[in-house]
Structures are given as C-alpha cells and as structure tokens.
Amino acid sequence: MGRACSKPLHTLFLHPQATHSFSTTVISAASQDFISLCSKGHLKQAFTTYFSHIWSDPPLFSHLLKECIERNSFPLSQQLHSLIITAGCSRDRFIANHLMSAYSKLGHLKRAVKVFNKMPNRNVMSFNILIGGCIQCGELDCAIELFEQMSDRNVATWNAIVTGMVQFEFNEEGLYMFSRMHALGFFPDYYTLGSALRGCAGLKDLSRGSQIHGYAVSSGLEFDLVVGSSLAHMYMKCGCLREGERVIESMPVQNIVACNTLIAGKSQNGCSEGALDQYKIMKMAGFRPDKITLVSVISSCSELATLGQGQQVHAEVIKAGALSDVSVVSSLVSMYSRCGCLDDAVKVFDQREGAENDLVLWSSMISAYGFHGRGKEAVEVFNRMEHEGWIPNEVTFLSLLYACSHCGLKDQGLQYFDLMVKKYGLEPQLEHYTCVVDLLGRAGCLAEAESFVRSMPIKPDTITWKTLLSACKIHKNADLSRSIAGEILKMDPQDSASYVLLSNIQASAKRWHDVSEVRKAMRERMVKKEPGISWFELKNEIHHFVMGDKSHPQSEKIDLYLKELTAELKLLGYVPDLGSVLHDMDVEEKEYNLVHHSEKLAIAFALMNTPQSVPIRIMKNLRVCGDCHVVMKYISKFKNRDIIVRDASRFHHFKNGNCSCKDYW
Structure with missing residues (x-):
C-alpha cells in the first residue's frame, strides 16, 4: 500500500x-x-x-x-x-x-x-x-x-477489455475479443498476447494457445518476458510440462515471474519434487521469493507431506514478512494439516500477523479439522465464522460436509446441506452431492445413499458412484456393489479403482469365483491396478516403498525387522486379518503378502531410523487396509510411538493403541 x-x-x-x-x-x-x-x-x-x-x-x-x-x-x-x-x-x-x-x-x-x-x-x-x-x-x-x-479505439483499449474478461474468467469471451481485435487490423502487442494466452490456459485450449505461440514467433515477441511466461503457463496448464520448460529455458533473460511460472507449473502437474528443486535453483540464481513463489512451494510441501522442508519455507515466509498475506497463511494452514501437524495448523490460523480473514482461510481451517477427523472442531470454526459475520460460500460448505462425513455426523451434515440451499441460496454442485452420498454411505444408509444418487438433479460421475462403492466395501455389501460397479464401468471401462474395489468386496465375502471373474475382465481389458505407495521423510529426503520392490538400500534389513516385529506382535495378541488379502492363496503366502504392504515397509524403516521421541509420519496414496490399521495400533502401544498416517481418505493418529478415527473411516 x-x-x-x-x-x-x-x-x-x-x-x-x-x-x-x-x-x-x-x-x-x-x-x-x-x-x-x-x-x-x-x-x-x-x-x-x-x-x-x-x-x-x-x-x-x-x-x-x-x-x-x-x-x-x-x-x-x-x-x-x-x-x-x-x-x-x-x-x-x-x-x-x-x-x-x-x-x-x-x-x-x-x-x-x-x-x-x-x-x-x-x-x-x-x-x-x-x-x-x-x-x-x-x-x-x-x-x-x-x-x-x-x-x-486503440490497442490499449483492446488490451484492457481482453485482460478484463480473462481476469474475471470469461476466457472464451476474452479470446473472441482478441480475434475481433486482430480481424479489425489492430496488431496485438506483448500485453495482448499475454492476456490471450492466460485465456487459453484457463480453458486448457492447447490448439489456440499454439496458434498464438506461432503469432508471437512471427511477430518477434516470443522472447518478451511477459509473453514467454504466459506461454509457459499456458503449456503447463494444458499438461505439457516439458514444452513449458523449453519456453522458459529459451528466454534470454529470466525474472521472478518466469521462475514462479516454472515452479507453479511443476507443482500443478504433480511434479512437486521438481517444484522444490526449481525453488532451490531459483534462490541459487539470486532471485528472492515473493508471495506467489511461497504459495506454490508451500503447496508442493503439502502434496509431498515434507514437514522439514515446509518448516524451512515457513521460516522464509516470516523472513519475507509475508505472514500478512491471506493466501500464504491459508497455504501454511493446509501444509501443516497435510503433514499431520494439526496443532501447528491451528497455531498459524490463530496467530496470523495482520492477515485479514477471508473465506479461503476459514475454509482451510475447517478442511484441516475435517481431514484429521475432528468434525466437532470443524463445526465450531464454522459457527465462529458465522458469528463474526462471514457468509460461507460453496467451498466452505464442501469442507464442512467433508468433515461431517468423516466423523459420523450424519444428521448435522444433512442439516448443513439444507442450510446451504435454504438460508444462503447456494446451488449445490456435484461435489456437494457426492459428499452427501459419502455421509449416508459411511453411516451405513446404503439404500438411502443409492436412492439419493439416482434422484440427483445433476448427473452423477464416476467419483460419485465410487464413493457409494467404497461404502459397500466398508459395510461388506457384495450384492449392491455389483450393480454400482456396473454403473461406473459403463462410463469408464478402464477405471482400475472400481475393479479393485469390487474385487476387494467379493474377496471379503470369500466369493473367489467372482474375484477371478473381475480379475479376468481386468486382464482382457488391459486395466492396470494402481500400486500402493507409501513414503516417509527422513532428514529432508523422501523414501518411497512399494510392496515387492527391493530397490531400497535397506530392503533386506527391513524384511528381517518386519519378520521379527510381526512375531513380537503375535505374542502380544495380534492376529493377521487374512481377509485383507485379495487372492485365494495358502495361509503362509497370505501372511507374507500382508506383512509387506507398503505402509508396513515404511513404518519398519521409520522405527529403525528414528529416535523413540520423534513422531512417525507415513503418507500413502491409497486407503490404508484394515490389517495395517490394526498393526499401527499395536505398534503405537507396545513401541510407545506416536504414528500419524495420511491415506487417500484422511489422517489417522495412532497413540497408545488407539486411533483418532475410532475405526470410522
């Protein structure tokens, strides 16, 4: 200011x-x-x-x-x-x-x-x-x-109107104005091209973006900093990460905008480790991070759940005086939450330095509580927000419904869904309807959930149906699962998660013939199952674990440790849940399969390489299995370790033989 x-x-x-x-x-x-x-x-x-x-x-x-x-x-x-x-x-x-x-x-x-x-x-x-x-x-x-x-009119007039439309996300209209300008004989400058390319990025329109790239080359504006950064942004938003990198690399001079474009592009394309590496390169080149840089880097730390690096970036936020920026504070709340440090997320939220509250910040805190299974606290934050005069939006209610669904607050969740529509006049989107399906399904109201899906005013997508299919797995309803899986595979015959969920449900019911039929269909359609991957951060280095993968340097030691640990846990009362093994094989093979789940490999590595006073934080790309959940409880009690596991659904905090989810996940 x-x-x-x-x-x-x-x-x-x-x-x-x-x-x-x-x-x-x-x-x-x-x-x-x-x-x-x-x-x-x-x-x-x-x-x-x-x-x-x-x-x-x-x-x-x-x-x-x-x-x-x-x-x-x-x-x-x-x-x-x-x-x-x-x-x-x-x-x-x-x-x-x-x-x-x-x-x-x-x-x-x-x-x-x-x-x-x-x-x-x-x-x-x-x-x-x-x-x-x-x-x-x-x-x-x-x-x-x-x-x-x-x-x-002059070029500045056209620039203003094209930029304004793109700024307010009327991207199609902005590109129409851009075409109209060109047709009337006005020559777009670097400013016009930058705005038009941002419009293409918003639409993820690679075809028109490439055409504008060609015009930039022919007009000699390709290497302008604004045009170059906008070009790279467009390619990366369209999923063409390497093309975006080439544009940045070809620029004769780079600035902080170009660096930010590259970092954000890598982060948004699932290359979070690459984003953090690029951040280090940027600092080595002498560029000082700004608020845009920090938000992208914090988001990458969130995705990877790299707490150590996230804490270092937090220190840089303080040094840069960026704690007054709402987007940075919201990113920090999300980062600490996704790294399993809910108390730190609450501390950042409560001790923000001059950052004005906004709906993004409130929603981030509600989401953080929900992701950690603290539904009552999420509701309290929502009530506090309303009391302070803030009007919730669609994102706020999505976070609130998610929190209710993961904590068994079915009745409250349904009340908030009604509140959203009747009091605030907000039109539910597909994501809100899916949250209600999850709310009903987790609570065991499968028939009500199915009826809700089939009566929705919006056509359900595969995610909505898979949410109901997951509920069938939780409540072991093999019959309903077949019809639900059929709905999904009509829309996407290559959806591997649906085959796996259906196979899991049939295996739990010991319907091995049905399991074989599902797996046969997967083979015939060449559907590949997504492998379970767990990872653990040690001294700013991320260690990945996959069942059957022997590439880790400590692989042999981990196998030996797991064998000894399993024997020890059995003496303490642990009984392997062989129903979690989805193949019809003998008992010994099933036990070996269970012992080598990716999260168990990760926990063994963590126990071997960290002192007892340090909490263990494990991240997994899929939902944690029932047997691993039981094992984590045993380990937390008899090894006296706090264990925090983030799976695809939520966080589990294991302490003294109990889990924060109370077996409701």
Missing part, C-alpha cells in the same frame, strides 16, 4: 499570499523543479514554493494527482479536485483524465464516473482510463458497455 495521508490541504500545502511573475524560460525551469520535487515525494515543498506557478501552468496538477495515487490518499485527491475547480480547469481534458485515473486507482469509481460525465470533450484515453477503473473495481459489465460506446 502507498503512504496514507489524510491531513487537510491547508495544513499540508501552505498557500503563499504573494504571486510572482515568471519569464518563459524561468517558468520552464520552475516546472522541471516542481516535477522533480513531486517525483521525490516532497509535495509540501513543491506546493509552497511553486503555488502561483501551478495556477499559471494547470497541467502540473497531474503530478500532484500522481502523488495522491502513490500515497494512496483519497482525501488528498478530493482536496486537489476542489483546487482544480477553483483554478477553473476542471473541464480541461488532460487534467480531468488524470483526476479520473486517481479516483479509479484509489477505488472510488463513482467519483471517476462523475468526472467522466462532466467532461465536454473526451478522447480515447478518457474511455480507456474509465474502462480500466471499472475492471479494477469489479464492474466488468460497465467496462464492456463503455467499450461498445466508443467510436474510436
């Missing part, structure tokens, strides 16, 4: 009583001195020294108005407006344009409109300034109306 200034004009600018006469040469020198003083922020000195000179050269008011913007001072701009009227130059187009610009940039659009309406003569600049002000103040419709009124 600029320097605030609310002092009355007569106390800031001392009006001299005498007037002076200047020759043409002296007036020119005085004007230069006045402009120099204004540019350095010495308004009082400029005004008191050259007061009478301003009256004889009214365009100098423009420099005072520029300083109003710099100081972020609306009161000062009002006082200058009064002086401009007194000086009899309020109808001067040049001064009126600058006055409009000041009011627009200070967020007082209505006053800018009044100035515009009183102008006897307007030019393209007048319209451009007001269009830009409308866009800045969120009045896109007004900007479009002004645009259509113009009889004469």
